[in-house]
Amino acid sequence: MAWTQRARDWVDRLHPAGLLYSTYEQRLLAELDRERLPQHVAVLADGNRRWARLNAPGRPLEVGYRAGARKLMDFVGWCDEVGIRVVTLWVLSTENLLRDGAAVGPLLGVIEDLFTDLGATGRWRVRLVGDASLLPEPMQASLRACEAETAGSDGLTVNVAVAYGGRHELRDAVRKLLASEMEKGTALGEIAGSLEIDDIAEHLYTAGQPDPDLIIRTSGEQRLSGFLMWQSAHSEFYFCEALWPDFRRVDFLRALRSYASRERRYGR
Secondary structure, eight states: OOOOHHHHHHHHHHSHHHHHHHHHHHHHHHHOOGGGOOSEEEEEOOOHHHHHHHHSTTSOTHHHHHHHHHHHHHHHHHHHHHTOOEEEEEOOBTTGGGSOHHHHHHHHHHHHHHHHHHHHTSSSEEEEESOGGGSOHHHHHHHHHHHHHHTTOOSOEEEEEOSBOHHHHHHHHHHHHHHHHHHTTOOHHHHHHHOOHHHHHTTSTTTTSOOOSEEEEOTTOOOOTTTTTTGGGGOEEEEOOSOGGGOOHHHHHHHHHHHHTSOOOTTO
């Protein structure tokens, strides 16, 4: 019988090295300043394909996607444990959709399963953040159904960024803004003369949510790649060398410790 990842984790912790790791993890957790933790954490879960090539050579890249999805489930649980209220997971960019269909198809299946698994916990509100029209219609219906089923949850909000691009989002926000004003009969010149920053923010995919306080990116990449371009104006960043499936709870706690030690200046 195959062991679950949770069972393997417990066995690892019983090993002397695992016990040392667990002790260090608990120390980091105890030392966290709970008054200085982020309320919204976003993550670019990068490195699943590279992880698959290193750890499962000759096997489909879907192995890496599945490992990454399991870690995303863990990550949301870690955020919930320390009281973070909003989590945004970027799992598929608009550029990813331009890849060969044979490569994108398995990834879409993994994302749909992840979305369903997040909702099935009954603990979190799960939201689609991105351009759903770019996804296959059956997948759109599945994700929207999960959104509706979890809409009444008062737990942590999980944004799953699917078919997401930062420029794409800003274009859509402006389109929605113009369409809304034109429905009211507002002239274009009047819109141009009265447009304010908050007017655009109200039409973003994340409208009504706080901007991310902390953005984490794994796999050693140190760029945003267009992720939450508007919302990240005053975010703090944490870059980690680990490939996403290898990202550990201790890495997460280190990111929180780093964030808590910073003096946020909000552009000043």
